Amino acid sequence: IVMTQSPATLSVSPGERATLSCRASQSISSNLAWYQQKPGQAPRLLIYGASTRATGIPARFSGSGSGTEFTLTISSLQSEDFAVYYCQQNNLWPTFGQGTKLEIK
Amino acid sequence: QVQLVESGGGVVQPGRSLRLSCAASGFTLSNYGMHWVRQAPGKGLEWVAVISYDGSNKFYADSVRGRFTISRDNSKNTLYLQMNSLKTEDTAVYYCAKPHITMNDPLDQWGQGTLVTVSS
Numbered sequence: 001i002v003m004t005q006s007p008a009t010l011s012v013s014p015g016e017r018a019t020l021s022c023r024a025s026q027s028i029s030s031n032l033a034w035y036q037q038k039p040g041q042a043p044r045l046l047i048y049g050a051s052t053r054a055t056g057i058p059a060r061f062s063g064s065g066s067g068t069e070f071t072l073t074i075s076s077l078q079s080e081d082f083a084v085y086y087c088q089q090n091n092l093w094p095t096f097g098q099g100t101k102l103e104i105k
Numbered sequence: 106q107v108q109l110v111e112s113g114g115g116v117v118q119p120g121r122s123l124r125l126s127c128a129a130s131g132f133t134l135s136n137y138g139m140h141w142v143r144q145a146p147g148k149g150l151e152w153v154a155v156i157s158y159d160g161s162n163k164f165y166a167d168s169v170r171g172r173f174t175i176s177r178d179n180s181k182n183t184l185y186l187q188m189n190s191l192k193t194e195d196t197a198v199y200y201c202a203k204p205h206i207t208m209n210d211p212l213d214q215w216g217q218g219t220l221v222t223v224s225s
Contacts (some may be wrong), residue, residue, distance in 0.1 A: 033211035033212075035150075035212075036131075039152075041217075042200055042215035042216065042217055043200075043212075043215055043219055044151065044215075045205075045211055045212060045213045047208070048205060050214075054213060055213075080124070083192055083213045086149065086150055088150075088211065090209050090210060093152060093155065093164055093166075093209075094140070094142075094147055094152040094212070095152065096150040096151070097149070098149045099150075099157040
């Protein structure tokens, strides 16, 4: 299963909303996770089951979608949110999208 | 708290072998399947392999099947990745990761990674 993320880079100002997209090459139901990765750090699980926040993840992070189209929304961006975001399907063995870099505008 | 600590990375020549280890603590390793995921410099994440909680089932990415072997020693709380016939394209940071509950679940705990550089 191929995961395609868009855009590759997203420039947003602090306090604004960011919307990241992920598309699966075939239906994966709700078997979709989102990760955040900062430079020099391991990925951190944000969202699983397409819309369930992982433990300790702030409410400004939300996920939606099912089937082949998914969205990660970050409302009111904080400075610590600027990072690379990956989607991952776990319908079968994991495959990741290529990532979206969220940068400060 | 859950901790995963990888070790064993380094510089190795093409065609040679290397074994990575991942020491687990803060949870009962024998209850979980475990994964290896890698990330080439400046690139995205690539899943490498998974092993069931008891080691009876193992699955690999096409890019490493036949060259890499995942294993575990639950008595030592340790996960391994034996890498043979290494290629330059295997150069990456290798992470071990724990799934949320079942082997197929998203990965909710990650180690800090260990860098493997394959170069002559």
